[in-house]
Amino acid sequence: MTEQARPNTDQAEFWNGPGGETWTTQRDRFNTMLRPIGLAAIARAAPQAGEHVLDVGCGTGETTGDLARHVAPGGSVTGLDISELMLAEARRFNQDHDVPVTFHAADAQVHAFEEAAFDLVFSRFGVMFFEDSVAAFANLKRALKPDGRVTFACWQSVECNGWVHVPRDIVAKHIALENPTDPTAPGPFAFGAEGRAAGLLRDAGFRDITVEAHDTEVVMGGGGSVEAAVFAVTDQGPLSRAIHDAPEDVQQRIRDDLTEALSHHADDDAVRLGAGVWLVTARA
Secondary structure (H helix, E strand, O other): OOEOOOOOHHHHHHHOOHHHHHHHHOHHHHHHHHHHHHHHHHHHHOOOOOOEEEEEOOOOOHHHHHHHHHHOOOOEEEEEEOOHHHHHHHHHHOOOOOOOEEEEEOOOOOEOOOOOOEEEEEEEOOOOOOOOHHHHHHHHHHHEEEEEEEEEEEEOOHHHOHHHHHHHHHHHOOOOOOOOOOOOOOOOOOOOOOOHHHHHHHHOOOEEEEEEEEEEEEEEOOOOOHHHHHHHHHHHOOOHHHHHOOOHHHHHHHHHHHHHHHHOOEOOOOEEEEEEEEEEEEEO
């Protein structure tokens, strides 16, 4: 497996550094939060026995394993990710399947795939980070068989995701937070605007494109108490560095306000906040 160039260097450094470390150490928390969405996307993709699937941005391999169970017997799943750290976990958790499951460290934007090798390209939140999304999707299209399909889940805008903006808005009352200057820059919400993902796929040569809004809830902090959800925001999430740079009294006020706000979203076993997702499908 070879690569033609090295774009996305910032992403490679992040996911082989702090981003990958966070995901591997908090694998269970993220899987609790995201697995139901991944299963909804897999249902939309409808993988069949005997098919060959490419799982883009597979991370620690949860979706790869779920896909493998659908394509048995006779199929295969290849997990692709830019992070060696996360792939080490993926290999560890995917040792026993009834079909071949392999993992490769590569950048899907430029990787030299075997042409027409896959029936399905799938991704759960792994395709929003490319420097050149059209080039990346065109490269993935070449990896698909004629009439092959792509299915992925991507986040709607931040405003449609309470699990992001509820804690962010609380923290922003106490400390200044940087706002992204370009909402379409590579990152988790780059495809948030309605129609953006479809436009990129169209420009890359895909057809029969459908985009379905999937409104759901996600579990904060891996389930359990309000305290666990607060800890996930203040000590584990993307806001944690800014919070810990603040004076201790400000940090305490943030924790108090988060506790009050998140308690209104708690039930017997978890804190749940709204999540807006696009489920996207297309044909090569």
